[in-house]
Amino acid sequence: MRVGLVCPYTWEVPGGVQQHVGDLAEALLQLGHEVSVLAPCDSEEAELPSYLVSAGRAVPVPYNGSVARLSFGFRAAGRVRRWIREGAFDVLHVHEPAAPSLSLLACWAAEGPIVATFHASNPRSRALAVSAGVLQPALEKINGRIAVSDAARKTLVEHLGGDAVLIPNGVAVDRYAEARPFEGWPGEGGAIGFLGRLDEPRKGLGVLLDAFDVLGRERPGLRLLIAGPGDTGEVADRVAPELRERVVALGRVDEVDKVRAYHSVDVFCAPNLGGESFGIVLAEAMSAGAPILASDIPAFAHVLRDGEAGRLFATGDPADLARGAAELLDDPERRRVLSRAARAAVRAYDWHTVAADVVRVYETVLPLDGSGGPVTAGRKESV
Amino acid sequence: MPEWITVLALAVAALVLLSAYVSWRAGRLDRMHTRVETAYAALDAALLRRGAAVLDLAASPALEPASAVLLGDAAAQSRRAHGQGRAARELAESNLSRALRAVVDEPGFAEALEWPDDATADVFAEVEAAAKRVMLARRFYNDAVASIREARAGRLVRLLRLAGSAPMPEFFEMDDEPPAPVSP
Numbered sequence A: 001m002r003v004g005l006v007c008p009y010t011w012e013v014p015g016g017v018q019q020h021v022g023d024l025a026e027a028l029l030q031l032g033h034e035v036s037v038l039a040p041c042d043s044e045e046a047e048l049p050s051y052l053v054s055a056g057r058a059v060p061v062p063y064n065g066s067v068a069r070l071s072f073g074f075r076a077a078g079r080v081r082r083w084i085r086e087g088a089f090d091v092l093h094v095h096e097p098a099a100p101s102l103s104l105l106a107c108w109a110a111e112g113p114i115v116a117t118f119h120a121s122n123p124r125s126r127a128l129a130v131s132a133g134v135l136q137p138a139l140e141k142i143n144g145r146i147a148v149s150d151a152a153r154k155t156l157v158e159h160l161g162g163d164a165v166l167i168p169n170g171v172a173v174d175r176y177a178e179a180r181p182f183e184g185w186p187g188e189g190g191a192i193g194f195l196g197r198l199d200e201p202r203k204g205l206g207v208l209l210d211a212f213d214v215l216g217r218e219r220p221g222l223r224l225l226i227a228g229p230g231d232t233g234e235v236a237d238r239v240a241p242e243l244r245e246r247v248v249a250l251g252r253v254d255e256v257d258k259v260r261a262y263h264s265v266d267v268f269c270a271p272n273l274g275g276e277s278f279g280i281v282l283a284e285a286m287s288a289g290a291p292i293l294a295s296d297i298p299a300f301a302h303v304l305r306d307g308e309a310g311r312l313f314a315t316g317d318p319a320d321l322a323r324g325a326a327e328l329l330d331d332p333e334r335r336r337v338l339s340r341a342a343r344a345a346v347r348a349y350d351w352h353t354v355a356a357d358v359v360r361v362y363e364t365v366l367p368l369d370g371s372g373g374p375v376t377a378g379r380k381e382s383v
Numbered sequence B: 001m002p003e004w005i006t007v008l009a010l011a012v013a014a015l016v017l018l019s020a021y022v023s024w025r026a027g028r029l030d031r032m033h034t035r036v037e038t039a040y041a042a043l044d045a046a047l048l049r050r051g052a053a054v055l056d057l058a059a060s061p062a063l064e065p066a067s068a069v070l071l072g073d074a075a076a077q078s079r080r081a082h083g084q085g086r087a088a089r090e091l092a093e094s095n096l097s098r099a100l101r102a103v104v105d106e107p108g109f110a111e112a113l114e115w116p117d118d119a120t121a122d123v124f125a126e127v128e129a130a131a132k133r134v135m136l137a138r139r140f141y142n143d144a145v146a147s148i149r150e151a152r153a154g155r156l157v158r159l160l161r162l163a164g165s166a167p168m169p170e171f172f173e174m175d176d177e178p179p180a181p182v183s184p
Helices: A016-030 A074-087 A102-109 A126-139 A150-160 A173-177 A205-218 A232-237 A241-246 A255-263 A280-287 A298-303 A318-329 A332-349 A351-365 B003-058 B065-081 B086-105 B109-113 B119-152 B155-159
Strands: A002-006 A034-039 A052-054 A059-063 A066-070 A091-095 A114-118 A144-147 A191-195 A223-227 A247-251 A267-270 A292-295 A311-313
Touching (some): A002 A016, A002 A074, A059 B065, A059 B086, A091 A102, A102 A114, A114 A351, A126 A150, A126 B065, A144 A351, A173 A332, A191 A205, A191 A280, A205 A223, A318 A332, A332 A351, B065 B086
Parallel strands (some): A114 A144, A191 A267
16 A cells, blocks of 8 residues: 655654654555655755655744744645655545644645544644634545544544544554663662653652662662653652662663663563553563563553553552562562563554554545545645 | 012022923823823734734635644734733734744745735735734834833932822833735
């Protein structure tokens, strides 16, 4: 199948939508489809992946209360049209079509099977409420709508009406599978890992630190490896002075160090108190094959198959966390079993699986008798 | 004629002169306050008018939807900021200026105005005129504010509290640069 993907935001700027489009494109290529991605780019085409087509630079412009970099105007629309014409795609897949950028222009210009993925979850988006009227004619052309989360789906339903199928973000499982642990980790005395915002109480770092207050005294060699954005000094303040040197807070880490962190611990702990719809961090740790110790919030229990692929503990209970950690630290065989089970369970969330779901959506919007022909740039030829 | 009468007469004359001067200064301040108020009303009207014109442009079928959404959002933000604090309004109006320039600067905009008829060109002419009027109105308002701030800084005015309880007018700080003229 020839698939045209449209990303509305500048390719080189790190962001959830860009990452999603890139991962999806690669997964689709591996499934044997032809893929072309249109996105605003800052750099020369030569430095970009071969499937990427540049739509030129995006322009900084005030939108929805902040300054966003977007592609708009008739030159951008003309580029979109040319890309659609030259690509002769079987299906056009636009991302975040409600943002005033390339995806919206693509919806506006194209005729043929269109699939759209909605990423943003903003229950009170004033910009969406205001522009719903302008968006409607372009968005009406979409044949199949996908939301990446329940929140995104709710936003879509509230502002634009209609409904969408839920296909969550995938995890690039292979990217996490192998890495060199940090020098000296996990070490003789064992190590427990945590990754997430340090100052966000719902990530549950406090529960882990409380448990470590007990565990650290019982086990003289045990260390805690903490990674994530936030004030690392504040973390140290929350630990008893005699345990402080065994709590290593890295702060924000890049992608490479994040993978290494997952491989540097004996037990990875996800002590979240709730609010997590899926737990991308948990899925990454599972991809790395880290033995998991997680709170028993419904989302985690589901991903971990009710404890088969990771040890669950009572949410918010440091004593139960400490019990679970002790169990795993003392039993290498159990850790091996959990690691293997986690790697197997996370396959269900791999991009390959997710991309296959997306392809099923493509197939649904294609005309059954194959009479449709490729997506065209419609009647609106450049003026 | 005894000497003291001359002194008294002179003192009375001085007092009369002084009070005349003070009342003239107070009257001048009053006039300046009125001028500031009139100028602000004009600025307010110009801003509202520009917002309405931009909304009209955003609704025009000649525009592509991304530009329409950007303009519609910026105009809606400026309308919502009306009645909020001065700072919020200055920010929203500056954003409207920036969004308008960004959209007009994109190549192809001028050609779009000609299609399908000149109705859109008329709407855009209105936007252009409104944007220029905003620039003028803001200049006049800030000019009035500057002169009253200078007048109120005088020692006599502060000593005798001639300005009374009238609040000190603030400058209206915003990016009011109108869009570049389009040449098809």
